[in-house]
Every structure is written in C-alpha cells, then in structure tokens.
Amino acid sequence: MTILLSVTGFDPTRWREALLKASPNEQIVLRPASAADEAIRYAVVWKQPPGVLANLPNLQAIFSLGAGVDHILADRTLPDVPIVRIVADDLTKRMSEYVVWRVLDHLRRGMTYRAQQTARIWNERLQPAAADVSVGILGLGELGRDAAEKLRVMGFPVSGWSRTPKALDGIRCLHGEDGLTEILASSDILVVLLPLTAETAGMIDDGFLTRLKRETPLGTPILVQAGRGGLQKDSAILRALNDGRLMEASLDVFEREPLPADSPLWRHPRVFVTPHAAASSDPAALAPIIVRQIAAHRRGEVLTNLVDPGTGY
Numbered sequence: 460m461t462i463l464l465s466v467t468g469f470d471p472t473r474w475r476e477a478l479l480k481a482s483p484n485e486q487i488v489l490r491p492a493s494a495a496d497e498a499i500r501y502a503v504v505w506k507q508p509p510g511v512l513a514n515l516p517n518l519q520a521i522f523s524l525g526a527g528v529d530h531i532l533a534d535r536t537l538p539d540v541p542i543v544r545i546v547a548d549d550l551t552k553r554m555s556e557y558v559v560w561r562v563l564d565h566l567r568r569g570m571t572y573r574a575q576q577t578a579r580i581w582n583e584r585l586q587p588a589a590a591d592v593s594v595g596i597l598g599l600g601e602l603g604r605d606a607a608e609k610l611r612v613m614g615f616p617v618s619g620w621s622r623t624p625k626a627l628d629g630i631r632c633l634h635g636e637d638g639l640t641e642i643l644a645s646s647d648i649l650v651v652l653l654p655l656t657a658e659t660a661g662m663i664d665d666g667f668l669t670r671l672k673r674e675t676p677l678g679t680p681i682l683v684q685a686g687r688g689g690l691q692k693d694s695a696i697l698r699a700l701n702d703g704r705l706m707e708a709s710l711d712v713f714e715r716e717p718l719p720a721d722s723p724l725w726r727h728p729r730v731f732v733t734p735h736a737a738a739s740s741d742p743a744a745l746a747p748i749i750v751r752q753i754a755a756h757r758r759g760e761v762l763t764n765l766v767d768p769g770t771g772y
C-alpha cells in the first residue's frame with residue numbers, strides 16, 4: 460500500500476520521515492509515478508498541486524496536514540473521496556497558547572510598554588482587570604472551544620460565535636447573523652478562529668470592523684486573527700487601525716502569504732505579526748494520528764474528523 464505525500468510551500472522531509480517512522484511498512488511517495496498510480500490508497504496533503512489527486516483509481520481518503528482544509532478544497536479536480544482533517548491535542552494546545560499569549564499581551568499593554576522601553580519612558584498605564592475585558596471568539600470548534608475555556612479560567616467574560624447553536628458551560632454562545640451583530644458589538648478583544656469557506660471568505664471587511672464596539676476598557680477593540688487570511692481584507696484592518704476603530708491587532712494570517720515586504724502591516728506600531736505560526740502542525744505529533752486513522756480505515760472502521768464538502772469545513 461502506498462501513501463502519497465503531496466505538499467507545496469515547505470520541505471516535506473520531516474513529514475515523510477515521521478510518516479515512515481509511524482508506518483515503517485508502507486511506501487511513502489512524494490508524487491504519483493504515473494498519471495494513474497494504482498498503488499496509492501491514501502493521500503496526505505497540504506496545498507497539493509491542482510490535479511495531483513485526480514487520476515488515482517484506488518484513492519480511498521485524503522488527509523489534511525492541518526486543521527483547515529480550504530487548501531485542499533481549492534482544487535477543482537478533487538476526486539469524490541472522504542477528506543479528513545487534523546484534530547489533535549498538540550495542535551489545539553498550540554493554538555490556545557497563541558490566543559492566551561496574545562490576549563494577555565494586549566490586556567497587559569505589551570505593545571505600549573515595548574514602545575516605552577525603546578524610548579526609555581517610565582510610565583505606568585491604567586490596567587483593567589481581566590474580569591472587565593470581554594473576549595469574543597468567532598469559531599467555537601475544536602480550537603475556539605479550548606481557547607474560550609482557557610480564557611474563561613483566567614477570569615475573562617467569554618462569548619463565542621458559531622454557525623449552529625451551542626451550549627458551553629460559562630461561555631455565552633451566539634450564532635447566526637444576530638449573534639454576529641451581538642458579539643461584534645460587545646467584545647473588547649475579538650479572536651478569530653474560523654475556517655475559510657464560501658460563507659466566511661472576506662468577512663473581516665470595512666462593514667464588519669464598523670460593527671465593533673466604539674469604546675472598551677482598553678480604548679477601542681483589539682483584533683486577534685489566527686483563522687485564515689482569506690477571511691480578511693488587510694486594507695480594511697489597516698484603515699480601522701488608522702481611524703481608531705481598532706486599537707491594536709495580532710495577525711497570524713494574511714490575504715497574501717508570505718506577507719509582502721511592502722505591506723504597511725509589517726511596520727505598523729500597533730500590529731503584531733506572526734508568520735502563520737499560531738499553531739504549527741508538528742509532524743512528530745501528528746503523523747502517528749494520521750497513520751492510526753489509515754490503519755483503522757483499512758480494518759474497516761469509520762474515519763473520524765471528516766470534512767463536509769457542503770459547508771467547506
């Protein structure tokens with residue numbers, strides 16, 4: 460049995476080694492040997508080149524190397540086989556670390572104090588308590604729920620927004636268009652952990668940013684975006700930062716990645732940029748999970764963490 464490992468944008472060596480370590484008896488190939496490679500049963504992919512999965516007559520399932528699958532669904536020639544995404548403690552914890560880190564840094568005025576340090580200014584700023592700063596999380600999936608719980612434990616009042624109704628202990632759960640209006644109008648810090656789908660594409664635009672609160676205990680609202688860059692208009696975020704609708708932003712994802720060198724976001728004094736690194740997929744932690752799923756599927760068990768191509772996540 461052969462597994463196809465097809466990625467673009469990074470060197471697949473660590474993934475190949477981790478897959479081989481977890482599954483020493485299988486063949487891992489980096490591209491189909493011929494247009495129709497009958498030995499390939501499973502594909503493990505990240506932004507596979509369009510068409511690479513189209514002519515594999517025995518392909519049984521496609522595995523994403525990460526939680527998101529927009530990079531797979533963008534290929535219009537996908538065969539009709541199940542798509543499985545990563546749900547893993549390792550990934551979830553990394554994302555929650557990022558969210559808690561950024562929310563606490565904004566709460567504790569990290570940006571201001573770093574600027575003050577550069578200018579050697581000794582000036583204590585007003586410090587609201589976590590209990591007085593509301594956090595709204597767009598996306599209450601695997602990642603959003605864990606981040607919400609960790610922020611709740613730290614004392615923040617937390618709301619979350621999802622497509623379908625939810626009930627979570629200690630979290631105000633909202634959904635639908637009215638829920639979006641409410642969470643935008645009531646969050647002091649807004650965290651975005653949504654997938655990129657036809658419904659969410661481009662949603663963080665001027666209109667969205669105008670629906671945010673006008674005043675917060677920290678000044679004006681703060682945006683923490685670690686979903687997908689396709690959700691946002693970079694220029695709208697810049698406008699909102701410059702006209703005061705947003706006070707600060709932590710951005711891990713961008714309309715174009717890598718963020719172009721001439722983007723004003725790089726040098727904006729109130730923007731914290733990370734290179735799509737909020738929750739990296741660690742091959743050593745995640746390859747065994749994929750291999751276990753493949754083994755279970757071969758024994759006739761059902762695949763879990765399946766993607767619904769209808770909703771796109």
Ligand SMILES: NC(=O)c1ccc[n+]([C@@H]2O[C@H](COP(=O)([O-])OP(=O)(O)OC[C@H]3O[C@@H](n4cnc5c(N)ncnc54)[C@H](OP(=O)(O)O)[C@@H]3O)[C@@H](O)[C@H]2O)c1
Nearest residue numbers: 526527598599600601602621622623653654658685737738
């Ligand atoms: N920056 C990074 O390093 C990084 C790393 C990993 C993942 N991510 C991103 O994080 C995303 C979320 O991951 P996850 O594992 O939490 O996904 P998930 O478990 O599929 O959860 C997605 C959440 O978004 C909600 N949602 C989807 N479409 C919506 C819509 N139109 N309106 C309102 N809510 C909507 C879902 O609502 P329901 O609950 O009602 O279905 C669900 O709560 C991934 O898709 C990926 O893009 C980024």
